[in-house]
Amino acid sequence: MLARPATRLNPMDLSSMGVGSSIPFLNTDEVLVDGQPVAVVVAETIEAAEHAAGLVEAAYETSELSADFGAALGSATPVKGMPVGPELSGRRGDARAALAKAPVTVDLTFTTPQQNHNAIEPHTTTAWWEGNRLTVQEGTQNLDWSRKVLARAFGVPATDVRVVSPFVGGAFGGKSKVWAGTIIACLAARVVRRPVRLALSREGVYRTVGGRTPTRQRVALGATADGHLTALVHTSVSRRGRVGGGPEQIVACSLDLYDADTILAEQSIVELDLMSNTAMRAPGETQGTYAVESAVDELAVALDLDPVDLRLRNQPGERRPVSRARYSHRRLAETLERGRDLFGWADRPAPGTRDGATLVGWGVAAAIHPAWEFPANVRLTAEVTGQVRLECAFHEMGMGSATAVTQVVADLLGVDPADVAIGYGESQLPTGPGAGGSAQTASIAGSVEKACARLRTRVDALAAKAGRPAGSPVADVLAAAGQPSLTVQVGADDGPRAMVGQARFLGKMLVDSRRWKRAATGAHYCEVRIDADTGELRVTRWLGVFDIGRVVNPRLASSQLRGGIVMGLGMALGEETIIDPRSGRIMNPSLAEYHVPVHADVPRIDVVTLDDPDPTMPLGIVGAGEVGITGVSAAVANAVRHATGRRLTELPMTLDTIHG
């Protein structure tokens, strides 16, 4: 009944990336990971379903498993990136030789744990079939992947699968792919021939949805005595599940943060009998910036240099250190300098400063996240009433995408935002970009620009016929022409034209990536206070200064950046998925025992944006969703180093790691 999911990537159809795992749910008697559903009970009340599920008996034979990341490091195999997409390696000169010769070096190994998704809204699916047509209501970050993955799984045309997701709820990457709950809800609905709703419990999210890979990273830096970087070595081991997942771009940040004379960035990966890893806010960059930005701070200590000065001294010029592509717009140095002034860095206390029984430290770290642009098909309709409607199957996860797109349309057409209606969150609309890679708003803006230009051309042609001057207001021209509305479309959803569009997108991505490097960047400054007796750590001040290109809506952008910082504090201070290596079982699948920050852990966070458009991005927009979390753990670790003299190389920085 269920086709085995394909996990091989087809560049012409990236929806294969939407498969959460290769597990053939309920179609196998083999349990591949702990938490794999073995049966589904459908009932008319949740109480009856839960009770019945408790009566299901299953007998298992056990076999050996490999679920201990630390123990499996020796089996890691190298990974390389693809021509387009995230970078996984890079080499400039002979970094190992340069490191051996460097007058000053630091060489550190970092460990980060698995983390799991904890959006407030757990995944919930409602599915029903009408003949062979499937409708699915659920929170998804990728309507297009979702409909195509389900179409393949159930052997129906993608056009017969309708996915409705007007409000996604929190997602952070956890709703980018199709996981067990969705597949099983659709399967059950087909069997019982009625609508079926399947809501994951919090524990269910932990057990059936992927999380962030743990890492073991080495960062070795070589420098001259005056702080010129001569070598940067960044290597990483991560893990995937035997049932899915892949490498995260952990060392990618080392290709752009510093202009070291030599650079070596490499990744390898191990396969474990655990659930697939998956995207979780800035996958890869989050773990990578923690390691690199910690090591750079340690180098500043070794050189007796101010850590901001050391970073400024080693900023790349106009071109990338390894690939030599140009930066479209690089303002990282300005974010560091603005932050230094605004935070009052000149008043940084002496290392190890005590305030009563409390140690005080200040830390700084850089933030970086690449800017992406994905295909976005849009349909734009202008009405004679002056109303405008923009339709695109994009995703509203609570960050204000619909508001931002409304603003973009209103600005480009010169109409009042109140006259702009937006259709989104439903797969029957023109195919939108996934809400991932911080790319949604910029991607849509690019297509809206094109649509507005097309509309203008069509309106001007109408105007000429109606004897009106070019550039007349759209509604006036439609009235004069006696036409109730005019619709233009950018991009095709299915068929040969869609294939052409996909080929064009890949080609443009390849050309762009050789020509330019585009990224959101930033600088974090923070203060920590540590109880000298217990090692309890509190973050007491935070400032983030960011370059995210043009800021479409300051309130929404600040919220995104601030949210990234809060999530980064979780990674720094408490988040760790505890896995019992004997069973591969997650032991803390709850908000009580998996420690995200509570309000009392989060200080006031000041966020500043440069608001300087990137000339190569649509409307100058660079995404804001992920850059905020990058560098956060390093800023905290660097403040801890400043307060205590101890370099922590393991996350989370719980009190036992601080006090030793």
Next chain:
Amino acid sequence: MSTIGYAVPASVEEAVATVAATPGAVYLGGGTNLVDLVREGIATPSLLVDVTRLPMDRIEAADGGLLIGAAVRNTDLAANRVVRERFPVLSQAIVMGASGQIRNMATVGGNLLQRTRCLYFYDDGAPCNKREPGTGCGAAEGSNRMGAILGASEHCVAVHPSDLAVALAVLDAQVEVLGPSGPRTVALADLHRLPGDTPHLDTTLAPGELVTAVRIPSLPMARRSRYRKVRDRASYAFALVSVAVALDLDGGTVRGVRVALGGVAHKPWRATVLEQRLTGGPAGDAAFRSAAEAELAGATPGRDTAFKVGLAVRTVTAVLRQLRDEGGAA
């Protein structure tokens, strides 16, 4: 489908008789722990006997001490003026014990009888001698930063999660219970037990016994008392180590001292070794530290809990120092 009955008895005697007569019946206080356990399928009661409406919800002054009804809500006890003045350690322990919403619901009796939050106890996919006797202890060799370092056995390394109980231990509280065979009083120190080879038993209560009140004797030195809870985040986390201390000084000499530790054992751990060492001696940092080290000398930490030994020593030492230098206000 299994259903759970719910009864509201008219008197304490009726509550006890109902539970005694009904297999699978249990007392229900604020439900802040029991309802979770039922939801998780760990507790499977046949009948919930709600004791929150019984006339045991008063806080009364008695002989310089207090008589606290078992159904008194944690919020009311923490806010009580006499408690805050004479027994600050108790008020502080409650406030650090849970969020405001939980404290509004939780009762004194229920708080004492809450069950461990050991990850392996909560996971019905893992072995646990406390949840299912004879299945083994998954936590002993498992991933377990929260485990016991004192008084544990090979059968169980769980810790008791209550903060309130630690403060009551330091105050020498007495627990009044009513059972099918009548009333009796048990010292709080003897209410909870070490796991031994019967870790499924958290307390020494006989089946059907109901906690009706907690009696705190007069203790003038408790005016200089303090509770310190060390945990993995600022709020909404159980103690890695907690410390309740009352200190009585005569100049630079310790006239009296009481210390109890939480987060380290299957029961609130009264630090009798430390108390004996310090009493009558100098109230100096070195004495505090060496007495704390002596108390923890018998610790048997597991793989993930070695840090708790030093943490307990430093926390006890710090709280003694702070009480000496600053008095009781937190």
